[in-house]
Amino acid sequence: MPPTRSVRERLIECFRDVFPQLPGDVIPGASVDTLPAWDSLATVTLLALIEEEFGVRVKPESIEGLTSFDRVLAYLTARPSV
Amino acid sequence: MKLRDALRIVNAPLSPEAAALDVALICGFTPLHLSTFLLAELRTRLSGYQVRLTSGLYGDTLGSLRRLRADPPAAVVAALEWPDLDARLGVRSLGGWGADLLDDIVRSARARLDAITEATIDLAQRSRVVISLPTLPLPPIGHSHPAQLSRLDADLRAALSGFAVAMARALGVHLVSEQVLQRSSPPSARWDVRGELATGFPYQLDHASELARLIAALIHPATPKKGLITDLDDTLWKGIVGDAGASGVAWDLAGHAQIHGLYQQLLSALADSGVLVAVASKNDRALVDEVFARDDVLLRPTHIFPFEVHWSAKSESVTRVLRAWNIGADSVVFVDDSPMELAEVSATHPGVTCIQFPRDDPDALLELLVQLRALFGKDVITDEDRIRQESLRRREQVVGADSAEAEANGEVNESFLREAEGEVTITATKLPFDARAFELVNKTNQFNLNGRRHPEAAWRASLADDRFVLLTLSYRDKFGPLGKIAVAGGHRDGDAIHLETWVMSCRAFARRLEHVMVQQLFERFGVSEIVFDFAPTERNGPLRTFLTEILGAEPAPGARLTRTEFDRLCPPLYHTISDAANA
Numbered sequence: 301m302p303p304t305r306s307v308r309e310r311l312i313e314c315f316r317d318v319f320p321q322l323p324g325d326v327i328p329g330a331s332v333d334t335l336p337a338w339d340s341l342a343t344v345t346l347l348a349l350i351e352e353e354f355g356v357r358v359k360p361e362s363i364e365g366l367t368s369f370d371r372v373l374a375y376l377t378a379r380p381s382v
Numbered sequence: 383m384k385l386r387d388a389l390r391i392v393n394a395p396l397s398p399e400a401a402a403l404d405v406a407l408i409c410g411f412t413p414l415h416l417s418t419f420l421l422a423e424l425r426t427r428l429s430g431y432q433v434r435l436t437s438g439l440y441g442d443t444l445g446s447l448r449r450l451r452a453d454p455p456a457a458v459v460a461a462l463e464w465p466d467l468d469a470r471l472g473v474r475s476l477g478g479w480g481a482d483l484l485d486d487i488v489r490s491a492r493a494r495l496d497a498i499t500e501a502t503i504d505l506a507q508r509s510r511v512v513i514s515l516p517t518l519p520l521p522p523i524g525h526s527h528p529a530q531l532s533r534l535d536a537d538l539r540a541a542l543s544g545f546a547v548a549m550a551r552a553l554g555v556h557l558v559s560e561q562v563l564q565r566s567s568p569p570s571a572r573w574d575v576r577g578e579l580a581t582g583f584p585y586q587l588d589h590a591s592e593l594a595r596l597i598a599a600l601i602h603p604a605t606p607k608k609g610l611i612t613d614l615d616d617t618l619w620k621g622i623v624g625d626a627g628a629s630g631v632a633w634d635l636a637g638h639a640q641i642h643g644l645y646q647q648l649l650s651a652l653a654d655s656g657v658l659v660a661v662a663s664k665n666d667r668a669l670v671d672e673v674f675a676r677d678d679v680l681l682r683p684t685h686i687f688p689f690e691v692h693w694s695a696k697s698e699s700v701t702r703v704l705r706a707w708n709i710g711a712d713s714v715v716f717v718d719d720s721p722m723e724l725a726e727v728s729a730t731h732p733g734v735t736c737i738q739f740p741r742d743d744p745d746a747l748l749e750l751l752v753q754l755r756a757l758f759g760k761d762v763i764t765d766e767d768r769i770r771q772e773s774l775r776r777r778e779q780v781v782g783a784d785s786a787e788a789e790a791n792g793e794v795n796e797s798f799l800r801e802a803e804g805e806v807t808i809t810a811t812k813l814p815f816d817a818r819a820f821e822l823v824n825k826t827n828q829f830n831l832n833g834r835r836h837p838e839a840a841w842r843a844s845l846a847d848d849r850f851v852l853l854t855l856s857y858r859d860k861f862g863p864l865g866k867i868a869v870a871g872g873h874r875d876g877d878a879i880h881l882e883t884w885v886m887s888c889r890a891f892a893r894r895l896e897h898v899m900v901q902q903l904f905e906r907f908g909v910s911e912i913v914f915d916f917a918p919t920e921r922n923g924p925l926r927t928f929l930t931e932i933l934g935a936e937p938a939p940g941a942r943l944t945r946t947e948f949d950r951l952c953p954p955l956y957h958t959i960s961d962a963a964n965a
Contacts, residue, residue, distance in 0.1 A: 313386075314386075317386055317389040317390060317393070318389065320393040341414070344414060344581050344583070345385075345389070345414070345415070345418070348385055348415060348587060349385050349386060349389070351587075352384060352385050352386065352587060353386065357576075360576065360580055363580075
């Protein structure tokens with residue numbers, strides 16, 4: 301299984317835990333603009349979950365840019381430790 | 383617990399039929415993940431309830447506590463940190479750390495703690511309150527070297543200690559133990575400064591998880607075990623008494639056997655707090671008696687009932703002890719140094735908690751002592767705790783072992799009852815909170831209407847309901863007191879009482895106190911019918927037998943008994959009855 305796919309699947313699980321009402325097939329297209337439940341509280345929870353799941357520390361300056369599933373995925377896959 | 387696991391528990395659907403249980407989490411910081419972990423822990427522990435968690439206002443712990451007075455929830459959690467005492471003690475405030483401000487910081491912290499004390503004691507009358515004292519370090523405030531305990535630091539900790547003493551003494555308030563928290567959450571790995579500055583949440587996830595776990599354990603503690611059965615040789619003392627003789631066994635430093643002395647010391651303290659202690663030993667009884675006659679023994683023979691000292695299997699001893707105590711195996715702990723004996727007892731009594739005594743390992747012994755404290759821990763020691771062992775011993779002395787067993791099975795000796803000079807004291811008030819009544823409701827198995835357990839928070843919520851009635855019964859006779867031994871509670875509905883809770887200690891069987899209880903429910907509350915919220919359990923045969931007799935048929939959920947029918951079927955009652963207020 302390619303590493304990128306594995307990261308993607310794990311990230312989908314993270315989104316599913318933070319947004320349990322969100323259908324699985326909608327998650328890859330989710331963004332702050334399309335998902336009303338994605339508020340500041342959800343952002344903090346999602347980032348904490350991602351840090352726990354992937355063993356990374358998200359830099360404060362990176363947080364503002366993590367506004368969609370794709371962007372979070374790109375951020376993670378760019379990290380050598382993930 | 384991982385955040386992912388907590389979120390999955392929190393997101394799982396709840397049974398719509400489950401009763402709601404409200405818990406308030408009050409903290410000066412953003413509750414965020416502490417809230418998630420706490421809700422997950424509570425939903426796991428209180429799976430029969432819809433636990434709902436609310437939180438207070440950011441930065442206003444005192445105000446949030448005060449606002450709860452209007453409509454107190456079943457339980458209140460106050461997770462304090464230094465900024466709750468004075469915002470300048472936090473990293474999100476820039477109010478100054480200059481030397482000229484230090485006295486003012488201490489003054490304001492003291493005043494804030496006084497105000498929190500007042501608000502908390504008020505809340506604790508109606509809610510179960512859990513407090514965690516500051517778990518994070520103070521910032522580098524003050525002018526001395528960080529290696530030195532500054533006057534400011536000492537003053538603040540003294541104020542906090544005074545607060546902790548007041549809270550530890552207050553009824554209904556429970557403090558998280560920092561010593562226990564340190565075992566699972568090292569102080570150096572607790573603070574997430576980055577997170578606190580970014581989001582207002584100051585805890586590392588692991589710390590939040592551990593703190594939530596301990597808080598939940600204090601909101602809904604496990605039911606304590608009732609009795610401990612201990613081996614003797616190489617457990618209660620070092621050595622084999624059959625080989626070394628009574629003077630050759632040891633439990634002190636001189637005999638290189640201090641761990642056995644510590645174990646005796648703990649068992650003695652447990653016995654004093656109402657835990658039943660028995661001995662199961664393959665030994666010569668005369669030799670064992672010689673050891674217990676020594677002046678230096680810490681666990682006195684009066685602490686122990688019964689002694690099962692013979693050469694039969696340990697499982698047989700445990701069977702006899704359970705019969706003498708009249709309690710279930712799942713309420714009992716068995717301690718022995720021999721893995722073989724533990725396995726033999728466990729095979730016959732799978733419900734018994736079997737623990738190996740670590741005879742050559744002082745570190746493991748200390749762990750064992752902590753484990754025993756956890757298994758038998760209770761909030762308060764009641765009068766009934768002090769007399770429990772003695773009343774069991776006296777019962778066997780008065781009626782003999784065989785009759786005691788018959789009595790345990792509910793068989794009534796008419797002449798014994800007539801001549802016992804039984805005195806019943808009835809209490810029909812709900813306040814102040816009765817810890818003994820609550821304990822009985824949650825530890826009684828055999829005479830139990832439906833086996834339902836009640837978290838303290840839920841029990842307090844029931845008591846606050848105007849329609850809820852509560853009756854407790856204490857008993858003594860010429861052979862001594864049994865203390866408070868029965869509790870009945872339910873909702874009054876017109877001319878009937880819907881009895882939802884009814885328990886009676888097994889020590890009080892065969893005295894027709896269940897009949898007295900029903901009679902008093904009719905009389906005190908002036909109703910003409912009792913509806914029993916009965917449910918069969920694996921263990922409530924004695925209550926089922928009583929209901930079958932008094933109803934004339936096997937009880938079903940919602941079984942009804944009229945006063946007329948009760949008066950017709952009630953056997954003679956010989957007790958004198960008084961009110962607690964007049965007793």
